[in-house]
Amino acid sequence: MPLLEVEGMRTRFSTDRGVTLAVDEVSFSLEPGEILGLVGESGSGKSMTAMSIMGLVPHPQGEVTARRLRFDGQDLLGLPARAMRRLRGSRMAMVFQDPMRSLNPVLTVGWQLTEVLRRHRRLDRAAARRRAIELLEMVGIPNAEKRLAAFPHQFSGGMRQRVMIAIALSCEPQLLIADEATTALDVTVQAQIVDLVRRLTQEAGTAVIWISHDLGLVAGLCDRVNVMYAGRVVESGGVEDVFFRPSHGYTLGLMGSTPRIDRGTGRLTPIEGLPPQTSKPPTLCPFLPRCRVAVPACENLMPAFAERQTGHAAACQADLRRFWSSAA
Ligand SMILES: Nc1ncnc2c1ncn2[C@@H]1O[C@H](COP(=O)(O)OP(=O)(O)O)[C@@H](O)[C@H]1O
Numbered sequence: 235m236p237l238l239e240v241e242g243m244r245t246r247f248s249t250d251r252g253v254t255l256a257v258d259e260v261s262f263s264l265e266p267g268e269i270l271g272l273v274g275e276s277g278s279g280k281s282m283t284a285m286s287i288m289g290l291v292p293h294p295q296g297e298v299t300a301r302r303l304r305f306d307g308q309d310l311l312g313l314p315a316r317a318m319r320r321l322r323g324s325r326m327a328m329v330f331q332d333p334m335r336s337l338n339p340v341l342t343v344g345w346q347l348t349e350v351l352r353r354h355r356r357l358d359r360a361a362a363r364r365r366a367i368e369l370l371e372m373v374g375i376p377n378a379e380k381r382l383a384a385f386p387h388q389f390s391g392g393m394r395q396r397v398m399i400a401i402a403l404s405c406e407p408q409l410l411i412a413d414e415a416t417t418a419l420d421v422t423v424q425a426q427i428v429d430l431v432r433r434l435t436q437e438a439g440t441a442v443i444w445i446s447h448d449l450g451l452v453a454g455l456c457d458r459v460n461v462m463y464a465g466r467v468v469e470s471g472g473v474e475d476v477f478f479r480p481s482h483g484y485t486l487g488l489m490g491s492t493p494r495i496d497r498g499t500g501r502l503t504p505i506e507g508l509p510p511q512t513s514k515p516p517t518l519c520p521f522l523p524r525c526r527v528a529v530p531a532c533e534n535l536m537p538a539f540a541e542r543q544t545g546h547a548a549a550c551q552a553d554l555r556r557f558w559s560s561a562a
């Protein structure tokens with residue numbers, strides 16, 4: 235049984251400027267130990283997909299619906315708020331891009347870490363302290379023992395982010411969602427965190443959703459990747475399939491003209507134009523106005539999200555095989 239099952243998930247926001255469909259008909263599942271990447275431009279619905287799963291979409295402006303949203307067999311949408319809170323920070327954890335949003339500025343880092351360990355792992359004070367030091371060392375914080383007494387503002391941004399990662403890992407979650415978690419960190423620390431995450435998936439069977447702008451990082455870390463556009467998953471597959479044999483005009487656009495992630499900069503290539511803000515499910519491919527490889531059928535027909543090869547699907551009507559890497 236998959237650890238996480240998402241089927242037909244929709245997240246709508248109602249504001250005075252109208253309705254936005256932040257997540258539109260998203261479906262995927264995740265096995266224990268699997269690392270799934272989420273990529274796409276800013277505003278494509280990556281964070282909202284994560285927040286919807288974690289039950290963190292603000293109410294009542296935001297509303298999440300799904301034909302199925304299950305964690306370890308349990309229906310998340312039907313779960314009372316208290317039970318959902320208990321799941322978060324114990325069996326599911328999320329690291330946000332901005333750590334100041336999640337750390338309490340008036341409590342020491344040590345207190346915040348040991349509190350989680352005492353509450354969720356039921357460790358006594360001394361054991362929680364030992365584990366807290368171990369966790370800070372794991373995420374590469376030097377002088378961990380001394381650092382326990384410090385307050386969040388005494389840490390640099392990168393250090394705070396590492397503390398957040400330590401807190402997220404402290405409960406040994408079955409599902410970890412990292413939303414641009416290492417974007418602010420320098421490459422050495424990033425590599426250290428990535429190693430740590432990979433080890434966790436192998437040793438503890440943790441499943442990970444890794445949201446990142448860095449295609450190179452996703453290609454190196456993840457098993458599978460979902461490419462998101464306008465709140466939808468437009469391409470999905472193993473990282474090699476998607477990055478060496480991109481099958482959606484948008485994926486191709488993100489990668490630039492050379493679909494060889496190992497030769498490029500790893501960064502998203504800017505695509506001319508802006509992604510649409512949608513209030514209704516689209517009737518044609520939402521990427522059509524910006525697509526370089528559109529074919530006549532794109533003007534008439536909404537592409538089906540169809541499997542190309544086993545486990546590799548895309549919602550695109552153009553044939554992109556001429557762009558595939560011959561070395562793949
Ligand atoms: N609090 C909110 N109120 C209204 N709309 C929102 C809110 N948060 C996000 N959205 C909308 O949801 C869409 C997806 O946003 P998001 O998931 O944050 O994108 P990403 O993480 O891919 O950059 C955006 O187009 C944005 O307009």
Ligand SMILES: [Mg+2]
Pocket residue numbers: 280281282413
């Ligand atoms: Mg985001």
